[in-house]
Amino acid sequence: MxxxxxxxxxxxxxxxxxxxxxxxxxxxxxxxxxxxxxxxxxxxxxxxxxxxxxxxxxxxxxxxxxxxxxxxxxxxxxxxxxxxxxxxxxxxxxxxxxxxxxxxxxxxxxxxxxxxxxxxxxxxxxxxxxxxxxxxxxxxxxxxxxxxxxxxxxxxxxxxxxxxxxxxxxxxxxxxxxxxxxxxxxxxxxxxxxxxxxxxxxxxxxxxxxxxxxxxxxxxxxxxRRKENDTTKMVVEPDLTALLKEKLEASGKGNASRLSGKALTNILRTTELLSREPFSDITPEELIHLILEEYGLNED
Ligand SMILES: Nc1ncnc2c1ncn2[C@@H]1O[C@H](COP(=O)(O)OP(=O)(O)OP(=O)(O)O)[C@@H](O)[C@H]1O
Ligand SMILES: [Mg+2]
CATH class of the missing domain: 3.40.50.300 (P-loop containing nucleotide triphosphate hydrolases)
Incomplete structure (x- = not known):
């Protein structure tokens, strides 16, 4: 299936x-x-x-x-x-x-x-x-x-x-x-x-x-999230766009080009929106990892 x-x-x-x-x-x-x-x-x-x-x-x-x-x-x-x-x-x-x-x-x-x-x-x-x-x-x-x-x-x-x-x-x-x-x-x-x-x-x-x-x-x-992690009192407002770029580059340049235009636009827009949100129960790295995984960009 x-x-x-x-x-x-x-x-x-x-x-x-x-x-x-x-x-x-x-x-x-x-x-x-x-x-x-x-x-x-x-x-x-x-x-x-x-x-x-x-x-x-x-x-x-x-x-x-x-x-x-x-x-x-x-x-x-x-x-x-x-x-x-x-x-x-x-x-x-x-x-x-x-x-x-x-x-x-x-x-x-x-x-x-x-x-x-x-x-x-x-x-x-x-x-x-x-x-x-x-x-x-x-x-x-x-x-x-x-x-x-x-x-x-x-x-x-x-x-x-x-x-x-x-x-x-x-x-x-x-x-x-x-x-x-x-x-x-x-x-x-x-x-x-x-x-x-x-x-x-x-x-x-x-x-x-x-x-x-x-x-x-x-x-x-x-x-x-995969499991509970210790995020007690963690409230950060990260620069997710920079983090995304870094991760995308690490995953190999060819990978992102496999995405549809709409998907790529949405990933960028999502990270831009998330950069304005306080993170309290998940780390920015963890969430970026989950987003890239959705699009098959994490698989090493
Ligand atoms: N902009 C937002 N930022 C963060 N959380 C949000 C935002 N908008 C909604 N939520 C969260 O999502 C929840 C509502 O989700 P949703 O309407 O999908 O629930 P639902 O299960 O469909 O509820 P209902 O049975 O009343 O239809 C809210 O309780 C709120 O916690
Ligand atoms: Mg509903």
């Missing part, structure tokens, strides 16, 4: 190289865990590789998603929309179950032959749109099967109640049906400073089985 890069810094290495193409991934997390940010990163990474992006939003309007992306420093989302490579489907307030049953097949036909990444954020209301568990399972199963035909699918799931309790039917059903399951553990009230990620399942791949701390920063979005 072909692996595609997730766009989330540090994640591919935990998933045996990335996400398998034409599979479905479920990202579970409580409110504020970073699900929408994760989903946007995943789509932008595909756009860099000239894949298409379909963002099916059920909770927020496309305008809100675009605004949040801009606040992250990802203004390019608007350009992608203008050129038509990124489309939003505003499914909020709609009878989504009816859309799935009546219009989805046609939608998939329209996109046939495209190589796309599809996000459904969040999937939870889809499950709530029908009553019985067997109906929920049928509906989600059909949705995932159809959308997978046109690309690689990522759905987010809301985690309600106790953080870490994944036993409710609205979580269990999609977990069973998906190929990959990623859990973002975040207790906003008890431990707002602590965010951890685990790969719960990753079909046909040798994946990490541990919890990994992750953070969110403007410019980078989510990044996943």
């Amino acid at each position: 072909k692996k595609i890069r997730s766009g989330v810094y540090g994640l591919n290495a935990l998933m045996d190289g990335g996400v398998n193409e034409h599979t479905t991934t479920v990202v579970i997390g409580s409110s504020g865990a970073g699900k929408t940010t994760f989903a946007t990163q995943f789509l932008r990474r595909g756009l860099e590789e000239n894949e298409d992006a379909i963002f099916i939003t059920l909770d927020e309007t496309p305008e809100q998603i675009i605004k949040e992306a801009s606040l992250m420093g990802w203004e390019d989302v608007e350009n992608y929309m203008e050129e038509g490579t990124m489309v939003f489907v505003d499914a909020g307030g709609k009878q989504f179950s009816q859309f799935i049953q009546k219009e989805l097949a046609e939608f998939v036909d329209d996109w046939a032959g495209h190589k796309a990444r599809i996000v459904i954020d969040p999937l939870t209301p889809v499950l709530w749109s029908v009553k019985e568990k067997y109906e929920q399972r049928e509906l989600v199963s059909f949705l995932l099967r159809e959308t997978r035909k046109i690309g690689t699918v990522l759905c987010t799931l809301e985690e309600h109640g106790t953080v870490g309790d994944l036993s409710g039917p609205e979580i269990v059903i999609p977990m069973y049906l998906a190929d990959n399951v990623i859990h973002l553990r975040y207790a906003s009230h008890e431990h707002p400073e602590r965010r951890e990620l685990k790969i719960v399942k990753c079909r046909s791949s040798k994946h990490s089985r541990f919890w990994h701390p992750y953070g969110i920063m403007k410019g980078a979005g989510l990044y996943i």
